[in-house]
Structures are given as C-alpha cells and as structure tokens.
Amino acid sequence: MNKIISLPFPNRSFLKKITLFLFFMSVTLHAQIDKVEPPFWYAGMQNPELQILFYGKDISENQVTVSNGIKITNVKRTENPNYIFVTIDTKKVAPSDFVFTFKSKNKETFTQKYSLNKRRENSAERKSFDSSDMMYLLMPDRFANGNRNNDSENSTQEKYNRELPGGRHGGDIEGIIRNLDYISSLGATTIWSTPLCEDNDAKHSYHTYGQSDVYKIDPRFGTNADYVRLASEMHKRDMKLVMDYVTNHWGIEHWMMKDLPTKEWINQFDTYTQTNHKRTVIHDTNASEIDKKITIDGWFVPSMPDLNLQNPLTLKYLIQNAIWWIEYADLDGFRVDTYNYSDPKGIAKWTKSITDEYPNFNIVGEVWMQSQAQMAYWQKDSKIAEIQNYNSYLPSVMDFTLYEATTKAFNEDEGTWDKGMVKMYDNFTNDFLYPNINNMLIFVENHDTNRINQTYGNDIRKYKMAMTLMATVRGIPQLYYGSEIGMAGDKDKGDADIRQDFPGGWEGDENNAFVKEGRTPGQTEYFDFTSKLFNWRKTKAAVHFGKMTHYIPENNVYVYFRYNKDETVMVLMNNSNETKTVKTNRFKENIKNFKTGKDVISEFTFDVTNEIIIEPKSVLILELK
Known part of the structure; x- marks a missing residue:
C-alpha cells in the first residue's frame, strides 16, 4: 500500500514569488540579444562617448536603462526594428560591470550585462612603427x-x-x-x-x-x-x-548583410554599380559629380559591399x-x-x-x-x-x-x-x-x-x-x-x-x-x-632618420649618401652589365675628409679618395671612415 504524503499548502507570498520567477523566466526565454558590439569596452578613453549596437528580434521596441548611475546620452533606432544603438557616457566610470535593462510596452523586461575593462598601462602613448623598422x-x-x-x-x-x-x-x-x-x-x-x-x-x-x-x-x-x-x-x-x-x-557574407541595420549602412544603387577605380576624381577640380559618386560609392567587386562612411x-x-x-x-x-x-x-x-x-x-x-x-x-x-x-x-x-x-x-x-x-x-x-x-x-x-x-x-x-x-x-x-x-x-x-x-x-x-x-x-x-x-x-x-644627397646617374651607376652628424653611408649601384670605375672627386661634398669605406656585405675596405671599382649588376654599401 502506497503511503500518502501530506504537504503543507503554500502561502500566498510564496505563490507570488513562484509566479514572478516563472514570469521572468518566460520573458528571458523569449527575449533574445544575438549580438552586442563592441562586446566590451575600456574605461579611461579620451573620447568617453561609447555607441553600443544591440541586435535581436524587435529589440528597438524596448525602452533602455542602465545601472550604476551611467548616463545614456543617445538612443538611435532605425527602420530595422532588430537594431538599437545606445550611446553612454563613460567619462567618470571606473572599470566595472553594469547592466542594461530593456523594458517593452507590456512591462516585460530582460537584461544584458556589459563590462568596462581596465586599459594597459600607458596604452594611449603606445609606440608604433617608424622608419627604424x-x-x-x-x-x-x-x-x-x-x-x-x-x-x-x-x-x-x-x-x-x-x-x-x-x-x-x-x-x-x-x-x-x-x-x-x-x-x-x-x-x-x-x-x-x-x-x-x-x-x-x-x-x-x-x-x-x-x-x-x-x-x-x-x-x-x-x-x-x-x-x-x-x-x-x-x-x-x-x-x-x-x-x-x-x-x-x-564581404557579402557579413552577418549584417543578412539583415542590414539601415539601408544607408552600405552604398547602394538602383542596380549593381562597381567603382570606376578612378580615384583621381577626388582631387580633380574638373571632375563630374557622377564620376565622383561612382568612384567613392561603387562596390569594389560584387562580393564586397561598399561601406557608407557618410x-x-x-x-x-x-x-x-x-x-x-x-x-x-x-x-x-x-x-x-x-x-x-x-x-x-x-x-x-x-x-x-x-x-x-x-x-x-x-x-x-x-x-x-x-x-x-x-x-x-x-x-x-x-x-x-x-x-x-x-x-x-x-x-x-x-x-x-x-x-x-x-x-x-x-x-x-x-x-x-x-x-x-x-x-x-x-x-x-x-x-x-x-x-x-x-x-x-x-x-x-x-x-x-x-x-x-x-x-x-x-x-x-x-x-x-x-x-x-x-x-x-x-x-x-x-x-x-x-x-x-x-x-x-x-x-x-x-x-x-x-x-x-x-x-x-x-x-x-x-x-x-x-x-x-x-x-x-x-x-x-x-x-x-x-x-x-x-x-x-x-x-x-x-x-633611419638621416638626410639624403644623391647624384645624377652616369653610365647607369647611381650614387647617394645617407648621413647625420655622427655617420655617413655611401651607396653605389652599378645597374649596367659592365664593370665601372667611379671617380670620387664628384662626391667631395659628402665624402669630405673620409678616406675609406667598409662594405657592409663583403666587409672589404675601399679607398674613397680617388676612385672605386664596382662590378656589373652589383652594389656597395660603404660606411665611411
């Protein structure tokens, strides 16, 4: 014989909590954000205005708020209801996590966590590549x-x-x-x-x-x-x-191309129009407006939609x-x-x-x-x-x-x-x-x-x-x-x-x-x-950073100098099929009182006071001494 277990009848407060829990679970299951871009950001940027793209079914129909006292400065909706662009002011916001809340007309809500991360030390002053590279x-x-x-x-x-x-x-x-x-x-x-x-x-x-x-x-x-x-x-x-x-x-397979945020996200014509590749029209004072438009707005190839930076x-x-x-x-x-x-x-x-x-x-x-x-x-x-x-x-x-x-x-x-x-x-x-x-x-x-x-x-x-x-x-x-x-x-x-x-x-x-x-x-x-x-x-x-003096080529031999106050490099290029004898008196303004030059590649030392013999189709890179 099965034993009957008697459970206490739940009170009204408990039922209310269960109902609310199930309600929010239901809303969460139906509300969906498919994309958030940028996926996170950084605190302490010089430009504090951050535009966040949220993408999801009919997301623009919601009102948006954000936690932690962060200020929303702009909410932009387009003709596509699946996008909403929310701009916040991050000027005084420390690295932290916060929450966006989306509320529909029916008072249904869902949330999206977002993070502002800490930047690397001296990130803004990072050194880049230059002519020493x-x-x-x-x-x-x-x-x-x-x-x-x-x-x-x-x-x-x-x-x-x-x-x-x-x-x-x-x-x-x-x-x-x-x-x-x-x-x-x-x-x-x-x-x-x-x-x-x-x-x-x-x-x-x-x-x-x-x-x-x-x-x-x-x-x-x-x-x-x-x-x-x-x-x-x-x-x-x-x-x-x-x-x-x-x-x-x-690319034509970019996820946005399946559902554009707005028709103005890319450049479009009534029929497919490829760029004419004539970029000279941009600075040409005689160019027609239609040529300029096709140059700038035309697609590179059919598989590469042209982004509208306007x-x-x-x-x-x-x-x-x-x-x-x-x-x-x-x-x-x-x-x-x-x-x-x-x-x-x-x-x-x-x-x-x-x-x-x-x-x-x-x-x-x-x-x-x-x-x-x-x-x-x-x-x-x-x-x-x-x-x-x-x-x-x-x-x-x-x-x-x-x-x-x-x-x-x-x-x-x-x-x-x-x-x-x-x-x-x-x-x-x-x-x-x-x-x-x-x-x-x-x-x-x-x-x-x-x-x-x-x-x-x-x-x-x-x-x-x-x-x-x-x-x-x-x-x-x-x-x-x-x-x-x-x-x-x-x-x-x-x-x-x-x-x-x-x-x-x-x-x-x-x-x-x-x-x-x-x-x-x-x-x-x-x-x-x-x-x-x-x-x-x-x-x-x-x-890397020195000056250059070059001399008009003679007999298909090109000579130039790279120099600063501390060092001088003499370069000779013989582009002919014959051995050439190069008289150096012509280069006195750069050779000055230097007597010799050591070739960087062969490591041979050359006398630069009178003449230099250079083989066919060859180069000399001389560090002058």
Whole structure:
C-alpha cells in the first residue's frame, strides 16, 4: 500500500514569488540579444562617448536603462526594428560591470550585462612603427600551418583544400608564432599580416579581405585569444604587430548583410554599380559629380559591399571596432586597405579619431596612385590637399611610384635619359611633395603585385640591388614573405601564383626554408644576403632618420649618401652589365675628409679618395671612415 504524503499548502507570498520567477523566466526565454558590439569596452578613453549596437528580434521596441548611475546620452533606432544603438557616457566610470535593462510596452523586461575593462598601462602613448623598422608582410593561410585541428571549421563554408591553388591551405596564427624567430632573424621588427578576421565566403576566402565578422578572428586561423598571444609573443621579441584594416568594404557574407541595420549602412544603387577605380576624381577640380559618386560609392567587386562612411552610425561602428582591436590585442599599427576608395571626409574622421586616441600610432594607407603629387595629397598635413581644404590625417602612405620604378629600372641595363637608374633618381627628386617623407612605406612587391624575383627572372643580382635600395633610402622598408629565399610567382597566372605556400610551413614539405639546414644553396644565398643587410640596417640611425644627397646617374651607376652628424653611408649601384670605375672627386661634398669605406656585405675596405671599382649588376654599401 502506497503511503500518502501530506504537504503543507503554500502561502500566498510564496505563490507570488513562484509566479514572478516563472514570469521572468518566460520573458528571458523569449527575449533574445544575438549580438552586442563592441562586446566590451575600456574605461579611461579620451573620447568617453561609447555607441553600443544591440541586435535581436524587435529589440528597438524596448525602452533602455542602465545601472550604476551611467548616463545614456543617445538612443538611435532605425527602420530595422532588430537594431538599437545606445550611446553612454563613460567619462567618470571606473572599470566595472553594469547592466542594461530593456523594458517593452507590456512591462516585460530582460537584461544584458556589459563590462568596462581596465586599459594597459600607458596604452594611449603606445609606440608604433617608424622608419627604424623593417616590416615583413605575410599571408597567414600561405605562411605556415601550426595547428592542423583548425584547417576546416563547421561554422565556415570553405574547407581545407591545399590541392586547390586558390583554396584554403591551412596556414594560421600558430604557424606565425612558431616562426617568429625566423622572421626576427631576417632583421624584421614588424609584421603586417593580411586580414585575420572571419571571411565566410564560399571560395577564395583565404585572403580574408571580404570579412564576415570584424570582431572575430577567422576560426581557421585560430581564436581571438590566439591573436592576442601573437602580439604578446612578438612584444617579448621587441617586435610590432600591424593589423590590416579594411574601411571601404566588408564581404557579402557579413552577418549584417543578412539583415542590414539601415539601408544607408552600405552604398547602394538602383542596380549593381562597381567603382570606376578612378580615384583621381577626388582631387580633380574638373571632375563630374557622377564620376565622383561612382568612384567613392561603387562596390569594389560584387562580393564586397561598399561601406557608407557618410552614415554616422557606420562610421562610429568602424572607429570603435578599430580602437577595440588596438586595446584588446595590444596592436602597434594599422595598414589600411584601399584607403582612398572610402568617402574622403569619412575616412579622415576615422583616421583622426584613432590618432587622437593614440598620438604615436602609425597608420599606413594603400593609396595606389601613379604620381607623387597624387599620393602626397593623402598624407597628413599635405599642402597639396590644403588647397582644397582637405586633410586626411593619414600619417603614412605606400610609395607606389617607387615600386613602379624598381620593377622596371633594374631590368634596364643601359642607362639613358629616362631608363635605368635615372628612374630611381627621378622618383626621389619629388620627395619635397610629401609632408613626412621618412614616414613612407617602401616596397618592391606585395601580395597584389608580380613577385619581384619573377620580374627579375630570378637574377639574384637584381634582387640584391632592389633590397639594398629598400634598406638604404628614406622610409620604412617592407619585405614580402618568401622573397628572402628566392620565391617567385607570376600574377598573370592568377593571384594564387604570387601567394604560394612557404616551403617548410607544412608537414611533408620537400624542404624547410625556416631553418638553415633545410635551405637549398640558392635559398641560402638569398636568405644570407637579406638577413645581413637588414640586421645591419637595424643599427643605422643615419639610414633611419638621416638626410639624403644623391647624384645624377652616369653610365647607369647611381650614387647617394645617407648621413647625420655622427655617420655617413655611401651607396653605389652599378645597374649596367659592365664593370665601372667611379671617380670620387664628384662626391667631395659628402665624402669630405673620409678616406675609406667598409662594405657592409663583403666587409672589404675601399679607398674613397680617388676612385672605386664596382662590378656589373652589383652594389656597395660603404660606411665611411
């Protein structure tokens, strides 16, 4: 026989508590916030106004309050009820957790916790990269596979396929970390990695310029924590990490593209309209308004929606995202993709907001123009842009005219009025146009160009001349991964050919060029020269910040000097196919009373008082004594 258990009847107060508990549980289950961006923030920022995006079904129908006496200064709703933008004043708020409460018309409520974290000490004064640095550009997917477990991910469409030239090959953040000592051994002090945030496109996602979540590292590269660890490991080696940031566009698979906050979040036309790529119209006083609009607002390609930086919500979102990454990952700089494709006023506000927060923070913009005047227009405090009352506030630009000159000059054996080394000379004659000539990123190739060893027909002599130029003229030299071991690639065969896997980055590779014993004799010759050159450069203030005097090339021989009050470096480049005897009396104003010069590479000492003999297609870097 079952025993009957008698329970006391609950009192009215107890029933009320149970009812309220079940009610709030019901509300919590139905109320949903899918996204909060930024996911957290930092106390003590110079700009105390923080705009927080909350995303969830019909969330804008709620009234919002916040705890801890924090002041809400603005609540912005758009035509999409699934978004609400809440701005709070963090000026006097210490690092803490607090709670947002959302209340519907029916008095139903739900909450969202939010955190203001403590900043790193002296975060605002962080030192960035400058002309004392050498920057190493790598593509993570093609550099080294350090973690086989993240080669493919369920949450992303494209899977690992190393057999496909344009597929995902499995390189990741762990692969970079494991080879930091190799990069440092080259004399590199800074790493610019192409974007690491998630790109969920179905194909060709390896380059990650079509980002689908700008607060999340692509899981095939690793995690956000892995990215923070990369920066930490680099800082232990006195190296700097530069993020490749994209202000102009996202990828078509970005989560917002499924449900735009507002139709004005991106630039849209009645029918698909691609940019005309004619960025000259921005400063062209004769340009039509329709040409300007298509240049600025047109999409880069159909898979990359063009962000509308004229929309204050979009602009604020991008500013805060950039600052969040600087604080979170402890970054040392930005390289900004397609800088002058964005709305000029919007991109200037984005740049100024970051440099106002971090006065020493360097940002280099991709401004792919064909003349020095057009590039100089985009550098901060440009006198050229001032004519049109414009200032980009961009500290640094990429020197594309020098790149163009180097791809041609070293293949021109005969020096004439406009061929050979005179191309180098002519490029530097226009340095006066730049407000800060030392803060230029100089390069002979990158991930969008033909491989320089391909251009030079794998002639290491030409490579040595080009690298010597990069190491000894004004600006910040950038080396593209693999060139230091002779890697080549033909852009005419497609981008994948100029973005091949670094040998040794994958288990089973035929040779491992990351270690001395794994390099072929040819790879060793490239590596040893590059390493010796750029490690020498690390010690030379006259090259980093000194002045330059150059002389009109004669017989395809170019001579220039880098100097300060303490030291003088003389550089000779013989771009001809004949041995040349260079009389030194012409250079008396720079040689002065120096008697000898020790070559940095060969370590031979030369008498500089009368003449110097230089071999065909070769360089001398002489430290004058």
